[in-house]
Amino acid sequence: MTTLATRPTGAKARAEISAKTLRTDRWWLAPLITAVGLFAWVAYATFRVFMQKWYWVDEYHYLTPFYSPCVSEGCEPAAAHFGRFIPDSPWIPYAALSLPFLLLFRLTCYYYRKAYYRAFWMSPPACAVPDGHKNYSGETRFPLIFQNLHRYAFYAAVIISIFNTYDAIMAMQKANGDFGFGLGNVILWVNVIMLWAYTASCHSCRHIIGGRLKHFSKHPVRYRAWTFVSKLNTRHMGLAWITLATLAITDFYIMALAAGWFSDLRFVG
Amino acid sequence: MSVRKFKVWRGDSGGGQLNDYQVEVNEGEVVLDVIHRLQATQEPDLACRWNCKAGKCGSCSMEINGMPRLSCMTRMSTFEENETVTVTPLRTFPVIRDLVTDVSYNYTKARELPAFAPPPGVAPGDYRMQQIDVERSQEFRKCIECFLCQNTCHVVRDHEPNKEEFAGPRYFIRAAELDMHPLDAKNDRKEFAKSQQGLGYCNITKCCTEVCPEHIKITDNAIIPMKERVVDRRYDPLVVLGRKILRRDQIAPTASAEPTVHAGPVKVADDMAPVDFGREPTPPLPPELNAKGHVNLNEMLSDRSAAASPFGDDLSFPVDPKGLNYYHPDKH
Numbered sequence: 001m002t003t004l005a006t007r008p009t010g011a012k013a014r015a016e017i018s019a020k021t022l023r024t025d026r027w028w029l030a031p032l033i034t035a036v037g038l039f040a041w042v043a044y045a046t047f048r049v050f051m052q053k054w055y056w057v058d059e060y061h062y063l064t065p066f067y068s069p070c071v072s073e074g075c076e077p078a079a080a081h082f083g084r085f086i087p088d089s090p091w092i093p094y095a096a097l098s099l100p101f102l103l104l105f106r107l108t109c110y111y112y113r114k115a116y117y118r119a120f121w122m123s124p125p126a127c128a129v130p131d132g133h134k135n136y137s138g139e140t141r142f143p144l145i146f147q148n149l150h151r152y153a154f155y156a157a158v159i160i161s162i163f164n165t166y167d168a169i170m171a172m173q174k175a176n177g178d179f180g181f182g183l184g185n186v187i188l189w190v191n192v193i194m195l196w197a198y199t200a201s202c203h204s205c206r207h208i209i210g211g212r213l214k215h216f217s218k219h220p221v222r223y224r225a226w227t228f229v230s231k232l233n234t235r236h237m238g239l240a241w242i243t244l245a246t247l248a249i250t251d252f253y254i255m256a257l258a259a260g261w262f263s264d265l266r267f268v269g
Numbered sequence: 270m271s272v273r274k275f276k277v278w279r280g281d282s283g284g285g286q287l288n289d290y291q292v293e294v295n296e297g298e299v300v301l302d303v304i305h306r307l308q309a310t311q312e313p314d315l316a317c318r319w320n321c322k323a324g325k326c327g328s329c330s331m332e333i334n335g336m337p338r339l340s341c342m343t344r345m346s347t348f349e350e351n352e353t354v355t356v357t358p359l360r361t362f363p364v365i366r367d368l369v370t371d372v373s374y375n376y377t378k379a380r381e382l383p384a385f386a387p388p389p390g391v392a393p394g395d396y397r398m399q400q401i402d403v404e405r406s407q408e409f410r411k412c413i414e415c416f417l418c419q420n421t422c423h424v425v426r427d428h429e430p431n432k433e434e435f436a437g438p439r440y441f442i443r444a445a446e447l448d449m450h451p452l453d454a455k456n457d458r459k460e461f462a463k464s465q466q467g468l469g470y471c472n473i474t475k476c477c478t479e480v481c482p483e484h485i486k487i488t489d490n491a492i493i494p495m496k497e498r499v500v501d502r503r504y505d506p507l508v509v510l511g512r513k514i515l516r517r518d519q520i521a522p523t524a525s526a527e528p529t530v531h532a533g534p535v536k537v538a539d540d541m542a543p544v545d546f547g548r549e550p551t552p553p554l555p556p557e558l559n560a561k562g563h564v565n566l567n568e569m570l571s572d573r574s575a576a577a578s579p580f581g582d583d584l585s586f587p588v589d590p591k592g593l594n595y596y597h598p599d600k601h
């Protein structure tokens with residue numbers, strides 16, 4: 001039995017443990033699923049955005065969110081609700097006004113940042129698993145300091161959500177001017193509602209609505225709104241994935257209708 | 270009762286290794302019980318830090334199967350019967366011995382953070398706050414200072430040099446608590462968080478939230494709001510414009526000149542000499558050792574009735590303020 005009194009000395013060495021991580025659970029599963037999911041979605045979206053066809057169902061006025069608002073000179077006139085003023089080129093998406101902002105919105109989203117820092121950048125891949133990089137400066141300098149642009153992107157996303165809502169409303173009028181409602185409308189509306197929920201659950205939104213206050217008691221209305229947004233905010237990650245799914249499903253459904261692979265299930269008209 | 274397999278790290282700053290043990294485990298026990306049984310039956314000098322065994326003191330932090338956890342709150346029933354449970358000290362802090370680490374990094378960071386600033390014109394005792402304002406910071410007051418979050422955060426765990434600039438999640442919740450405090454009179458806490466605490470180093474990957482035994486939503490409720498508050502003052506175009514037009518909510522002209530460890534000697538008040546907050550305090554004298562290099566634990570040989578303190582027995586209180594590496598408000 002040793003009774004050597006070890007007292008704190010000046011030596012500052014960490015415990016020497018050779019294993020990089022001693023985690024025994026499947027810590028790699030979550031980043032793997034995230035990487036596969038995000039990669040698949042980005043591949044599909046890129047393919048669709050540059051496809052430049054099958055984005056508009058003239059008969060029912062369905063416009064896919066990937067082409068909204070359709071502002072290119074290449075757009076079908078009926079689909080271009082807000083005019084056509086961007087040159088038609090295979091390299092310029094038809095919705096060139098909105099897509100960059102949506103991309104920025106999602107790229108700088110606090111949830112997606114966590115997701116891709118973990119899944120793609122390995123910084124860190126999982127908790128208590130070493131970072132894959134030698135040096136680390138976080139979001140303190142170029143280029144990651146631009147993550148602070150999320151606020152601007154949020155404002156833009158609110159405006160774009162209004163366009164998506166407009167599309168969903170317009171889609172309830174058929175080509176001949178009559179009211180119509182089909183499965184496509186349900187899909188469009190679910191997508192729009194989910195997009196609003198995702199946008200409203202944004203951390204920047206939570207901050208603007210009430211998070212920046214020091215005295216909740218002096219702003220009861222904003223406090224209520226903040227409480228509501230906070231509740232949505234706890235589901236932000238879920239909404240981030242749900243909206244990826246609704247966007248892809250909406251787009252695929254409209255592509256299938258436009259391509260004539262199957263026809264819309266109509267409830268009214 | 271069953272006998273289970275364990276691997277426990279033993280060693281000190283000079284090196285160490287994982288030793289294998291077989292220890293008896295009874296129903297309802299936690300990892301800390303097993304460590305205690307190991308001390309009682311096989312390794313009497315195994316060092317471990319603990320106090321309450323109720324998840325409230327934050328002393329018993331260690332890494333169990335690679336995950337930072339409180340050992341008194343980790344039930345043995347969460348492991349498979351035939352699983353080997355590996356117990357190691359916290360990796361991010363220097364090890365003192367076995368499972369005990371030197372967590373003084375955290376205390377240094379705590380001292381760097383300016384304390385609550387009393388509102389002018391309100392006497393202590395006259396502070397009044399509404400419940401809804403109190404609630405917000407109450408979440409952060411649950412912190413038991415186990416430093417699991419500090420240990421897990423990859424910013425310092427995997428990058429030792431960042432310890433200078435980075436205060437860590439535990440101090441971001443403190444910063445948020447004070448910045449959201451309706452009575453706190455300091456208005457440059459956002460600048461402080463950005464420039465002195467290294468808020469920008471955090472990439473919101475949420476490991477601190479994942480390990481917090483008090484389930485404080487560190488990232489969602491403290492770090493992101495603080496990042497947003499920094500954005501408010503530094504990056505948001507509308508706010509900058511609004512500030513220009515309405516001439517209110519003026520940004521603090523300079524980043525805080527508060528003392529920080531990496532700042533060198535700092536003048537804290539006009540009538541005082543500058544204080545070097547980063548200076549290593551003079552270590553206390555070690556206890557007397559006998560010829561074999563051991564402390565006299567036997568009361569026949571020792572000159573006092575209790576065990577010798579590892580910090581030395583010649584310490585008298587109050588400590589000489591010149592020997593402190595922080596500013597004592599009452600003694601100068």
Ligand code: SF4
Pocket residue numbers: 418421422423424437438470471472473474475476477478487488492
């Ligand atoms: S969220 Fe930020 S502070 Fe928390 S562990 Fe991750 S990098 Fe560290």
Ligand code: SF4
Pocket residue numbers: 327411412413414415416417418419438439442477480481482483484485487
């Ligand atoms: S915030 Fe949580 S994990 Fe961090 S020190 Fe406090 S209780 Fe521990």
Ligand code: FES
Pocket residue numbers: 105108109110111112150154198199201202203204205236
């Ligand atoms: S959209 Fe995710 S945080 Fe703003």
Ligand code: FES
Pocket residue numbers: 319320321322323324325326327328329330339340341342
């Ligand atoms: S012994 Fe107090 S928290 Fe575990």
